[in-house]
Amino acid sequence: MSWPEHGAMPDALMKQLNQIRQDQPMDFSVNTNPLGPPDELYYNLPKWVLLSTQYSEPSLQTIKQAISEALNVKPDQVLPGNGGAELIYAAARLFQQKKVILIEPTFTEYRKALEANQAFIVPIYVSESSEWKWSFEHIKIYLENADGVWICNPNNPTGKAADHSELMKLLEYCKMKQKTLVVDEAFYDFQQEPFPFLTYTKNEYPVVQLRSLTKMFTIPGLRAGYMVASENVTHQLNQFFPPWNVNIVAEKAMSSVLHQKQFVEHTVSFISQERDRIKKELDHHTSFYIFTADVNFFLLCHRDFRDTKKLLVFLAENNIHARHTYHFPMLEGKYIRLAVRTKPENDYLINTLLRWNDEC
Template identity: 30%
Template sequence: MKKVKHGGNIYEIAEKLGIQKEEIIDFSANINPLGVPINFKKALIENIDRIENYPDPEYNGLIQAIAKEHHINREYITVGNGATEVIFSMIASLKPKKSMILAPTFGEYERALMRAGSQVEYFHLKEENDFQVDDDILKTIDESFDLVILCNPNNPTSQMVENKRLIKILKHCEKNHVHLMMDEAFIDFVDEPTKETMLPYIMNYHNLIIVKALTKFYALPGLRIGYGITSNVRLLERVNDHKEPWTINSYAAMAGMVFKDKIYREKSREWITSERKDFFDELKKINKIKVYKPNGNYILFKLLEERKDLREVLLKKKILIRSCSNYKNLDESFYRIAIKDKGLNKLFAKALKEVLYES
């Protein structure tokens, strides 16, 4: 099974260019530019001695904090070394024979499914439909499937599945005895996360599994912490029985603290609301690219003219972007960029115009 190439590999690029990784402006990984919430950072530093003990193998404090944050039963939660571990362990425990994923979408679902021996079918999102999930998905899902995975907003398209349609899909899956896994790793960035999340359906739909990450919104990709929620407690028992002990380290186990940081959350919401619009408006003016209206903290665009690799050209300016050529159903004309702070977004738009118009 081949490794999937992701954004954010500044180590490889720095080595290739012979520069320090700090010199690279990384638009390839979609992380909140406000950085780690300051109170959490302080707590990590003050608690350095925690590495002298094993973390609580049950992660009670962390699970309690997640349960409180989402007003759900703690029995419905499992935690993982990033959302990635949750995705892999849920799929390993579900053992689906036949599964459906979007094309394009986050590459690790396919890997996890292949590892579990699942047949994988793709729901091809249409370019002419701006990569939206439409009602055709309902016609495609039938009893022959065991699992459908949706990513909301989807990576790399930054498109949402409309809430009404999601509920239809959930009910349709239940009727057909199909599990629905919703990856909400980026949902905190959308306009109205509480309206879009499927959390309210957890109690009544045992076929629903929600995966969440602290990685993106709280800028903690190096800490490795994510969690899964389902009211299918038998599945959770299998997940927890199957898991290696202590995959979450003592620092990641403290991450429940971030939920308390209301100021960080407000500032993050202010930043994403204004920068998503401004950056999109700025990029839309560039007639050599087509920009897809974003819902998350990243933007998909298509280069409309044939030219050499835009990623390579921008790297000469020490700007790293994500080529989408390795996503199923996309090709080398598609790129994904993170939304960063105003100054960097402006710098990016200027650099892009330079490489598109000055050569």
């Protein structure tokens, strides 16, 4: 048996914990929007499914145009993708047999994609003592002899966004030294004050932005995302994307959600309030510590013990699935990642953890 590689793998998690999966578990390992997709998406989905008898455009020009207009960039700066994973593996080709800085702990698919391209990975580790944040001065030491750097901002699994001042230093250095900066912004929309990478991508900074529509709009099964970069980069990578790589239903869904500003704002407000409420309740009344986060999930650890398997089992026995961290360097099972869910689900989580605190 082995730990599941990702969240949202309930059967694998239950098998590893030697538990029987219950009906309708509360899956706090899933970091999509707890409010679900926008109403417009639900309303239109049946008629979009009827279009699946047709081919989407091989070159996806219509959706490229829609994304470019929403972001105010050139269509040739956009590459739509079959979810974030396809974009990650495409961007990794930029570092084929090259040296790249990777900030750890982070999403494990980055390393896999880079290794598949024989990249020489130089890991830089952040820790609990720095609240999981990196500094430019630390990166700079290693970046001088590397071809680029790969970051996740906000980062998964820590939930932390880098300081804007550090990002600015990194951007300016990458432009001056012509180092490639790949930034995965899968959780961009959940931030209250996101860093405006797009401004710099438009102005010829060597930035490659990866964005997923899966998380905010709760459409992981449709696989929808896009890359924004210079025309030189998109031209270089476009040859590795097969025609029709985004299906017609996903294409329609992407066009629909690009202008859901009110939905996004409502989600951000809800997530922020619930995340703060969970932290306040557990920090004040238990031996758990909740790390501050900028998105819809957070790390939790216990102040007195650091192997979380017993806690994962207890939660599973109470029909709660949490995200283990045994695969992540610097985390190594000492923490669990929990998503912010609906208010009733969050209440149940709080009460369950309060019981653990009293009983264990």
